[in-house]
Amino acid sequence: xRGRRLNSNGRKGRGRGHAQPxxxxxxxxxxxxxxxxxxxxxxxxxxxxxxxQDVETRAIVRSVDEALANVMRHAYGGRPGLPIxxxxxxxxxxxxxxxxxxxxxxxxxxxxxxxxxxxxxxSFDEIRPGGLGLHFIRxxxxxxxxxxxxxxxxxxxxxxxSPTTQAAASEGx
Amino acid sequence: MQIAARPAxxxxxxxxxxxxxxxxxxxxxxxxxxxxxxxxxxKVFLNLEKVRYIDSSGIASLVEGLKASRDQGSRLxxxxxxxxxxEVMELSRLQKIFEIHxxxxxxxxx
Numbered sequence: 651x652r653g654r655r656l657n658s659n660g661r662k663g664r665g666r667g668h669a670q671p672x673x674x675x676x677x678x679x680x681x682x683x684x685x686x687x688x689x690x691x692x693x694x695x696x697x698x699x700x701x702x703q704d705v706e707t708r709a710i711v712r713s714v715d716e717a718l719a720n721v722m723r724h725a726y727g728g729r730p731g732l733p734i735x736x737x738x739x740x741x742x743x744x745x746x747x748x749x750x751x752x753x754x755x756x757x758x759x760x761x762x763x764x765x766x767x768x769x770x771x772x773s774f775d776e777i778r779p780g781g782l783g784l785h786f787i788r789x790x791x792x793x794x795x796x797x798x799x800x801x802x803x804x805x806x807x808x809x810x811x812s813p814t815t816q817a818a819a820s821e822g823x
Numbered sequence: 824m825q826i827a828a829r830p831a832x833x834x835x836x837x838x839x840x841x842x843x844x845x846x847x848x849x850x851x852x853x854x855x856x857x858x859x860x861x862x863x864x865x866k867v868f869l870n871l872e873k874v875r876y877i878d879s880s881g882i883a884s885l886v887e888g889l890k891a892s893r894d895q896g897s898r899l900x901x902x903x904x905x906x907x908x909x910e911v912m913e914l915s916r917l918q919k920i921f922e923i924h925x926x927x928x929x930x931x932x933x
Binding site: 683684686687690705708712715716719722723781782783785786789790 | 842844845846876878879880882883907910911914915
């Protein structure tokens with residue numbers, strides 16, 4: 651997986667040609683499941699500030715929570731106290747191309763590399779515990795990219811504002 | 824997250840309060856399996872009215888509980904699902920395999 655970018659729709663690269671995104675927040679947390687509730691609350695507020703609708707906000711919160719849980723369980727094998735970095739950036743509307751505004755969230759950990767097979771998730775036809783987290787992320791976000799750089803697993807997730815949300819947000823600004 | 828058990832017609836109601844996430848799903852799993860496998864309760868009602876959030880590990884615990892109840896010949900019945908919990912159920916495409924009711928009264932009458 652070194653240096654490899656895979657996104658949810660098979661495209662390579664960094665999405666829809668955004669200008670430099672604006673940093674909203676940066677968190678350094680430990681691989682302790684007890685911290686997840688704090689991160690959910692923080693991300694929920696960030697999404698609200700960006701005028702995401704409730705259903706979109708829940709999707710973003712769910713994706714971050716599931717991604718962090720995957721890092722804790724799989725990359726770090728359930729060991730607590732190990733570092734995870736999370737950054738949230740605001741994607742600006744407009745620029746040279748007509749692009750949507752949105753949020754970009756990047757998680758970085760120093761755990762074991764993610765295996766390609768593990769990124770496929772499991773079939774929905776199976777009724778068994780486990781294996782749903784990645785499906786939730788892929789269903790909830792517009793772009794999902796895994797890569798590994800300099801000994802770190804990186805997960806980049808993007809959610810765009812829907813056109814109706816964006817129009818309402820623009821009127822409110 | 825808090826779990827409280829109370830008797831109900833033909834079984835036990837487990838009232839869950841709080842978030843069912845990676846930190847807390849093991850406790851719910853334990854309570855659920857204890858009720859189903861050890862106590863062999865014929866009907867286990869799971870009250871999710873006060874659950875604000877559930878993640879995939881919580882759903883996995885519910886699936887494990889459902890499988891255990893089927894093995895025991897008992898029933899696992901869910902009620903009071905919030906919008907957030909329903910969304911996750913739909914995403915997992917598992918809502919049809921669970922017995923789900925809107926309210927406690929409907930669940931008890933089932």
